[in-house]
Amino acid sequence: MTHTATATTHPLPQIAEPRNPGTALDLDRVMRATANRSAIERRAATLPGRRSVKKAHQAAWLARAISCIDLTTLSGDDTAGRVARLCGKAKAPVRRDILEALDLPDLTVGAVCVYHDMIAPAVRHLDGSGIPVAxxxxxxxxxxxxxxxRLxxxxxxxxxxxxxxxxxxxxxxxxxxxxxxxxDEMRAFRQACGEAHVKAILATGELGTLRNVARASLVCMMAGADFIKTSTGxxxxxxxxxVSLVMMRAIRDYHDWTGIRVGYKPAGGISKAKDAITYLALVKEELGDRWLRPDLFRFGASSLLGDIERQLEHHLTGAYSAAWRHALA
Known part of the structure; x- marks a missing residue:
């Protein structure tokens, strides 16, 4: 039987999807969650070789990947000037001539992600762009x-x-x-966020087992997380x-149970265009096309955008340019 949650909608600029209101903690459901590591690893290993897109299809997938990037700077030496340059890149993520040739002049990233002290300059430089600050x-x-x-x-x-x-x-x-x-912790964080959307970072590399990842994913969604995210980076x-396969299947199970869609964000170590396409293919297969939008899928990345831009130029010209011609910030 489908559990119907009472959802409210506080949309980000690019969405109109009901937020996840959460449910009561169902420990029976949590404890039933498990993970067959060998089967999961076999399934994941088949994806890069089985899913290959070329030419115009590849360009379209890469453009979609750009729209789902949380363009990020989380360094101890961040400055307002660095954030200003990052926001400029967020608004014009690819060289103008390339975007015009692809007929995508208005393409932007999904969000800009910064530390607290850098929120003010990010908000200022993104004003009017429709790009949220995370x-x-x-x-x-x-x-x-x-x-x-923390609250x-x-x-x-x-x-x-x-x-x-x-x-x-x-x-x-x-x-x-x-x-x-x-x-209880996640519920308190969700309430403290108010109308701001909350992404729960599980730090999956520190959780020990895939079963723990599955159970933590479910608990955070029950507590009202709008997104679940793999890592801090x-x-x-x-x-x-x-890990992504486990978390996506938890999202799918939660949607089947409640009717609520929760977003997914892999973060850390995704720096190549081909890897972005692999993750998008996994989302398509496990969750469906509705999740291939920035309101339900994000990449936590900083260097990924530069490689995608080089690949798009190669698509148009047949040649790779030097990385410095596609400066990130």
């Missing part, structure tokens, strides 16, 4: 600061103008199987195809 929060990347400060950080970032908040969960709740604590292992 902020990492809750003691990113470790998530080990005092709980009341306060969310509030500060929303007040500063961020319309998306990327939170980090407490990995210890997953590793010790304290699903109630994870649910700071772990030793970040986004992988097996």
């Amino acid at each position: 902020a990492v929060s809750t003691g990113f990347p470790a998530g080990l600061s005092p709980f009341h400060l 306060a950080e969310i509030g500060e970032s929303v007040s500063a103008g961020a319309s998306e908040i990327d939170i980090v969960i407490s990995r210890r709740h997953v590793l010790t199987g304290d699903w109630q604590a994870l649910y 700071k772990e030793g292992v970040n986004a992988t195809l097996p």
